[in-house]
Amino acid sequence: MAKAIVTIKLMPDGPDANMEEMQQAAEARINTFVQEDGEKRFTVKPIAFGLKALEIIFVMDEKLGSTEPLETDLGTIPGVGGVEVIDVRRAIG
DSSP: OOEEEEEEEEEESSTTOOHHHHHHHHHHHHHHHHTSOOOEEEEEEEEETTEEEEEEEEEEEGGGOOSHHHHHHHTTSTTEEEEEEEEEEEEOO
8 A cells, every 4th residue: 555645734722832742742643643653744834813833744554544533632632722634645656
């Protein structure tokens, strides 16, 4: 099977959310979901009025199926107000 490149956006529940703690918690949950310590990219992007979102790009094996269990798990991180998969692409090779 091929690999999938997944982009997820974590929206904090307010402008005072600790993005560093959110990133560390998200990385641990992603590692558990993909069952390996693969490459991940974290970017903090400004949204509006001091609010920032954490955008995460990571690679997973397609045979894991849907990212829905991961999305649910990421939503339980303290300070996370919303989770959205914004892109999924197939990487072959």
